[in-house]
Amino acid sequence: QKEVEQNSGPLSVPEGAIASLNCTYSDRVSQSFFWYRQYSGKSPELIMSIYSNGDKEDGRFTAQLNKASQYVSLLIRDSQPSDSATYLCAVKSYTGNQFYFGTGTSLTVIP
Amino acid sequence: NAGVTQTPKFRILKIGQSMTLQCAQDMNHNYMYWYRQDPGMGLKLIYYSVGAGITDKGEVPNGYNVSRSTTEDFPLRLELAAPSQTSVYFCASGDSYSNQPQHFGDGTRLSIL
Numbered sequence: 001q002k003e004v005e006q007n008s009g010p011l012s013v014p015e016g017a018i019a020s021l022n023c024t025y026s027d028r029v030s031q032s033f034f035w036y037r038q039y040s041g042k043s044p045e046l047i048m049s050i051y052s053n054g055d056k057e058d059g060r061f062t063a064q065l066n067k068a069s070q071y072v073s074l075l076i077r078d079s080q081p082s083d084s085a086t087y088l089c090a091v092k093s094y095t096g097n098q099f100y101f102g103t104g105t106s107l108t109v110i111p
Numbered sequence: 112n113a114g115v116t117q118t119p120k121f122r123i124l125k126i127g128q129s130m131t132l133q134c135a136q137d138m139n140h141n142y143m144y145w146y147r148q149d150p151g152m153g154l155k156l157i158y159y160s161v162g163a164g165i166t167d168k169g170e171v172p173n174g175y176n177v178s179r180s181t182t183e184d185f186p187l188r189l190e191l192a193a194p195s196q197t198s199v200y201f202c203a204s205g206d207s208y209s210n211q212p213q214h215f216g217d218g219t220r221l222s223i224l
Contacts, residue, residue, distance in 0.1 A: 008151070045215065049209075
């Protein structure tokens with residue numbers, strides 16, 4: 001069983017719509033959760049972190065965490081073509097300094 | 112403000128050769144990481160370091176070695192290169208407070224032929 005699972009997509013949404021990206025994880029005691037954005041041919045960049053159940057908002061981005069369901073999601077409101085990228089979910093292990101990354105979801109925002 | 116600098120950006124090696132991937136950061140971060148990313152895959156942790164003189168294995172350490180003699184530098188050594196090590200290698204750093212990869216280098220694209 002993979003530590004972190006994401007739907008690889010591709011996910012396509014029209015410009016201005018809400019993009020919803022989902023991630024599940026297997027380690028029930030994981031405490032820290034992160035979303036990274038990776039443009040094609042570029043390095044990942046950290047966009048959101050979330051540690052507690054519920055929602056965390058940062059501009060057009062909202063991260064949602066449900067530890068009981070072992071589920072974390074990223075919502076992108078008012079999607080823009082510049083949001084087209086691969087979004088990587090990452091989970092920090094409770095027992096150490098290891099981060100487990102999902103394989104990423106490819107998002108395309110259609111103008 | 113350089114951030115995380117990786118060299119070289121591209122390299123082709125022959126099977127059995129060795130090389131060192133360089134990584135340097137100028138943010139005084141204690142945490143540094145080496146990841147590899149295969150096409151269509153997520154990042155796999157090779158090694159990480161929580162400070163100068165301290166390193167530890169990640170998920171896929173076999174065939175690699177690291178050292179951390181200074182806070183700034185975290186080189187990754189490939190011994191006896193194999194085709195399975197063809198990948199994109201990313202170095203990352205993070206501060207002690209957040210304890211996570213915050214800044215990534217641009218990557219080294221390595222091919223073993």
